[in-house]
Amino acid sequence: MFDRKFPTRRSFMRGTAALGLSAMAASHSAGGAFAATPNRGGTLRVAKGDGATTDTLDPATYTGSFMVATSYGVHGFLTGIRPDGDIEPQLAESWEASPDARTWRFTLRRGVTFHDGKPLTPEDVVATIQYHTMEGSKSAVKTLLEDIEKVEADNDVVEFTLSTGNADFPFTFTDYHMPILPSVDGGVDWKSGNGCGPYKLIKLEPGISAKFVRNHDDWDQNRGWFEEVELLSVADPNARTSALVSGEVHATDKLDLKTAGRMGQKPGLTVHSVEGSQHYVFAMSTNTAPFDDPNVRLALKYAIDRQELVDKILFGYGAVGNDHPIGRSQRFFNTDLEQTVYDPERAKFHLKKAGLDSVSVGLTAADAGFPGSVDAATLYQASAAKCGVEIDVTRAANDGYWSDVWMKKPFSAAWWAGRPVEDAMLTTVYASGAAWNDTFWENERFNELLVSARSELDEPKRRDMYFEMQTILNGDGGAVIPVFANFVFATDSKVQTGEQLSAHFNMDGERWMERWSFA
Incomplete structure (x- = not known):
């Protein structure tokens, strides 16, 4: 038997703990209100303080923020984290749990397609889970998923049966290693970078740069405001700072904290400091x-x-x-x-x-x-x-x-x-x-x-x-x-962020690619 409620994160936590009830279905938002109306268009250039020549598009292996940002920009996830910490529906438009939190049913959003036009199906979700949990998998989230005894597709629903109850189970799918990948030939396709996120990956040079263009067919037209995004791997903090000050890039992370205060005093630059769990x-x-x-x-x-x-x-x-x-x-x-x-x-x-x-x-x-x-x-x-x-x-x-x-x-x-x-x-x-x-x-x-x-x-x-x-x-x-x-990063005056920045990861939970726009 399944119950339905529509709680906030806090009431969701209290409800699951006290009642064994975990049902979620809520309207999707773009990830936080803007101080002003976001504008479409333009090319955003961002310098990240990591990225390695060993990086690949295999989400099971993502480590640094360069690939985390890439994952959130290119791919779709069953669930997400809002800037205020609440959970939000994404590819799953709703979910519900049995009273003991052992059985979970996620209803997929209809009309979602991958970048190549392939429709999103429950079989894609099943194949993605199996990719992370299969024998020999070295996925970073294999341990998170080990309680899954069975995952089945039923029309537009994916049902998970767990070995034990898990009151936090919907949060599992917010992890950046967990994008839903297209199923192919009994497995998944991660090599092509084919996702169902707000941006299409055009080029990736590991440890150097990546380029993205807006996905005009994105299921959510209330995100992905830039026409293009260029992501640069710049390990040296002085080089990143110089690139921002000179206008070569519009944002950078991992500031040199010795100079962050002075940097924030420069006209046209904003230093953001967000307290989180880093x-x-x-x-x-x-x-x-x-x-x-x-x-x-x-x-x-x-x-x-x-x-x-x-x-x-x-x-x-x-x-x-x-x-x-x-x-x-x-x-x-x-x-x-x-x-x-x-x-x-x-x-x-x-x-x-x-x-x-x-x-x-x-x-x-x-x-x-x-x-x-x-x-x-x-x-x-x-x-x-x-x-x-x-x-x-x-x-x-x-x-x-x-x-x-x-x-x-x-x-x-x-x-x-x-x-x-x-x-x-x-x-x-x-x-x-x-x-x-x-x-x-x-x-x-x-x-x-x-x-x-x-x-x-x-x-x-x-x-x-x-x-x-x-x-x-x-x-x-x-x-x-x-x-x-704290997460400390900087943007120039051309960039408009939401009124609230996520503390989930650096740079607005690394979902800046979909949330920010030019002013």
């Missing part, structure tokens, strides 16, 4: 000595001066972190957890518990890992030296960092934009066996709680479970998460 990480491989000892991990957590990084790396554009990835604005942020602070004596105490008087480790960083990560690693090195911890900092090349360093070196810098719900973040990065478990961490109690919390429909009980998971990560996990960083 966090910077020094990831330890817990399957490699000495990081396989939880006391060594704790020593390293007490050996970093978090406030110093907020002041000297973020220049105030952020807040201290507590070695778990849940942001202060999220529903189940653990308000009871003691803040880990810089404490040389406690660091030495844990080294002694590990049977060590001192320890020496290597730390690899590059600005591709997160902006300012090399400077942050050097500050870490200095503070750790007073704790009996010697850190040897290695600067890596930006190009190829995510393929050659991240999850390859035992201690490295990384960043995460966060996820709209706690389960998605924790499952993607910290669940045992997750493709992107960059600390290679396994904790039996954590994994039990993760599964239980996903299906728990009593909100207070669910809250307690997420609180405990954050406590476990803080004390045992392999991620040193010293800071949460």
Whole structure:
């Protein structure tokens, strides 16, 4: 039996938790009101601070924001996140769940076509899910989808049967790895870039640039305001800033925070600072000595001066972190957890518990890992030296960092934009066996709680479970998460954004391509 209601995100969460009811059907909006009427036309040029020669159009492998923006611009998704954090229907015009949240039925929007004219069908959705979940898949979202026991097409409806209830299931499909791809020959076509989003991909040169033109046949004519979009990969922050100041590009991300304040004072430029769940990480491989000892991990957590990084790396554009990835604005942020602070004596105490008087480790960083990560690693090195911890900092090349360093070196810098719900973040990065478990961490109690919390429909009980998971990560996990960083980017006066900018990812949730226009 299925019930129907039309809640906001907050009432949706309360309703699913208290009643086991998860039904959604709402009118689509363009992603936020504009300060003025958006205008059609023109070519938008954007410089992004990442992008690698190893990038491909395979959505299972997307990492940096260059490909995230490409994914949201070219493809269609079953559901989306509005700037205010509410979930919104996209290719799925409505959905409903059984009272135990184990069975979900998504009704597809009619009249949607891919860029080559092929109609969107439920079979495309089924094939896309199977692509991410098939045996041998290395998809970053395979763990998120592992509870799906069965997915079936029924006319214009796709029905999912889960092994356990999942109150957050519709949010799963907002992930940038989850565009709906055209089915072909028993699989999916990702190589052509054929999507059903607001823009068509004309050319992609990995690590260099991409070019898009407006999809005039888009099902939603209230988005995709530019006629063309050019996306440039520019790793050097000074080059990105110069390109914006000179008018070569209209927007850029990952500003040099040392100069962001002065940049915002320049006529014709606006610096945007959006608080979200983005966090910077020094990831330890817990399957490699000495990081396989939880006391060594704790020593390293007490050996970093978090406030110093907020002041000297973020220049105030952020807040201290507590070695778990849940942001202060999220529903189940653990308000009871003691803040880990810089404490040389406690660091030495844990080294002694590990049977060590001192320890020496290597730390690899590059600005591709997160902006300012090399400077942050050097500050870490200095503070750790007073704790009996010697850190040897290695600067890596930006190009190829995510393929050659991240999850390859035992201690490295990384960043995460966060996820709209706690389960998605924790499952993607910290669940045992997750493709992107960059600390290679396994904790039996954590994994039990993760599964239980996903299906728990009593909100207070669910809250307690997420609180405990954050406590476990803080004390045992392999991620040193010293800071949460605001999303800081800049636009020129020609660009008109919505009145509210999304905190889901950088640059308006990376959906700027569909939401922004020229003034």
